[in-house]
Amino acid sequence: MEWSRLDTVVCDIDGVVVIGDQSVPGARAALEKLRAAGLTVLFITNNSTKTREMVADRIDRIVGYRTGAATIITSGWATGLFIKGEVSCAYVLGSDGLRATLRETGVAQTSDWQEADAVVVGLDFEVTYRKLVEAALAVQNGARLYATNTDASYPSPEGLYPGAGALVSVIETATGTEAVPCGKPNPPMRQLLDDFVAGPAMMVGDRPETDIALGKAEGWVTALVLTGVTRTLREVDASYAPDMVLDSIAGLPERLGL
Ligand SMILES: [Mg+2]
Structure with a gap:
């Protein structure tokens, strides 16, 4: 692969x-270097807790890299665009940011499980047993079950927290119903990418089964970084073998010859 021919980096x-x-460390300088070299830098996340605007603000605030909502693709947004024509009213087990995102995409919502013809499950930092009960009851009542993503865990400085996938499993186990997954690397997320990525692209991620899988499915170059859930290449299943391994995104510009 000729790195110089890339025109988009999806992080x-x-x-x-x-x-x-x-x-x-070094993320801001790396991202700025990519952008200065004329590459389009996009961000794609399975985290459904925030709106696209909130995600752009978070990157600005924490990383110091200024970007706008137009560069952000979230699993909540993919879920909303995917289900809006298919369902009339969703019961949402997720954050306020997910609710706002679904509203933006035109998905009506209800807090009454008996009215719902869909259940959308995302990461919810305020999950309660009652919310799990209501989501399970809605599914038993015929509502279709959607997962914004099925990531088992969510990395934090303390270690891995239970992710949306862990919450989805509770509903799946209780109802015997399998959720339709909407985030990376699944079709609802991939359908969106045609509007964002035209030319040769690279996917940069830390989770082989979502990030590298998505990059491979799209025919992109893939780079695995070791700053997140994967600590060594030895942990990676052969079917998700990346084209490039980086200790950190900080080293990406140099690897691309920038
Ligand atoms: Mg990640």
Whole structure:
């Protein structure tokens, strides 16, 4: 692959440019160098807790890299665009940011599980047993089950927190119903990418089964960074083998000859 012919770099966020509320060292300089070289830098996240605007602000605040909502692709947004024509009213187990994102995409919502014809599950830092009960009841009542993403965990400086996938599993286990996954590397997320990425692209991520899988499915060059959930290449299943391994995104410009 001729690196000089890339025109887009698509970066995962958690574990790649930020860890919890800290920047990955050198992330800002690397991103600015990519942009200065004329590359389009996009961010794609399975984290559904925030709106696109909130994600752009978070990158600005933590990393110090200024960008706008137009460069941000989230699993919540992909979920909303995917289900808006298919469902009339969703029960949401997720954050306020997910609710706002679904509103932006035109998905009506209800807090009454009996009215819902869809259940959307995302990461919810305020999950309660009652919310899990209501989501499960809605599914038993015939509502379709969607997962913004199925990431098992969420990296923090303390270690791995349970991710949206862990919450989705609770509903799946209780109801015997499998959720439709909407985030990386699944079709609802991939359908969006045609509008963002035209030419040769690179995917930079820390999670092989979502980030590297997405990059491979799209035919992009893939780079695995070791600042997030993956600590060594030995942990990576052969089917997700990346084209490039980097200790950190800080080293990417040099690897691209920039
Ligand atoms: Mg990540």
